[in-house]
Amino acid sequence: MTAAKAPPAAQPTMSELKRRRLRRTRWLNALAYLVLALIALITLYPFYWTFITSLESTGNIYDAKLLPGNLSVRNYAAVFTGTTIPFWRMVVNSVVICTVGVLGSVTLASLAAYPLARMRFPGRDAVFIAILVLMVLPNEAGLIVNYVTTIKLGLLKVHAGPLGAVLNVVSQYAAIVLPSLASIVGLFLIRQAYMGIPAELIEAARIDGAKELTIWRRIMLPLTLPTIVAFAILEFVAFWNSFLWARILPLDESMLPLSAGLLNLSGQFSTNSRAVMAGAVLTVLPILVVFLFGQRYFMRGLEGAVKG
Secondary structure (H helix, E strand, C coil), X not given: CCCCCCCCCCCCCHHHHXXXXXXXXXXXXXXXXXXXXXXXXXXXXXXXXXXXXXXXXXXXXXXXXXXXXXXXXXHHHHHHCCCCCCHHHHHXXXXXXXHHHHHHHHHHHHHHHHHHHHCCCCCXXXXXXXXXHHHHCCXXXXXXXXXXXXXXXXXXCCCCCCCHHHHHHHHHHHHHHHHHCCCHHHHHHHHHHHHCCCHHHHHHHHHCCCCHXXXXXXXXXXXXXXXXXXXXXXXXXXXXXXXXXXXXXXXXXXXXXHHHHHHHHECCCCECHHHHHHHHHHHHHHHHXXXXXXXHHHHHHHHHHHHC
């Protein structure tokens, strides 16, 4: 007598498989959001701690906290009134340095990237590789060379006469900005964006008699605008946060950018740490505002540069 066969196991239906897949996707998404939230908290807490500490007038600044012990705007008043540093003059310096620096670096990078991407000449790829090799060098490696070059150009020379004050201001601005105008990162990003433009479009413009500068201005720049804006935001952050080079140069205190001038809030024998934190908060705010308005172009620009 043979044993009865067990009935076959019921196969899951299509709807049940979809529910399982949806449930697994939800769990994975929840885990991903949890990890991202944890990373965001770890990243943002130092800035939040700086902000709440800048609102305190007394207490231990080294305690980890979630809320300020006492609220006061005395630290911000000390920064705004300029009793310790010429705050508003340093803000003007930073605005001038950022404006000139961003315009200059974006113009140079976009112009230099065009022949490396769309013009043929002997050694083009070798030149591009040689430029990329320089990216492995830290920025500090060029400090001595840049300082000597700045001296040789006479940018740190004190001018006398009726126009001496104006020449001193212009030369000191130039001493801060000029060494940072050439950006290898910007050259690479914009070149990659140029490479993504169809060659047929450029050839058609050349057949119609357009000069290379006309092609660059009317075709390349409009089509790679997101990448250029993304690079401009990166350069704005770099120039706004310029600290080391500005502190190395023998500049007048009134010519320092804001990020470098905040160091003067720290005296030789005492330091107003809360005022320093208030100044740091004020320094970060313009960067957040610029990124808030330009984040759409920033993400599109980096994506286009990577794809190119």
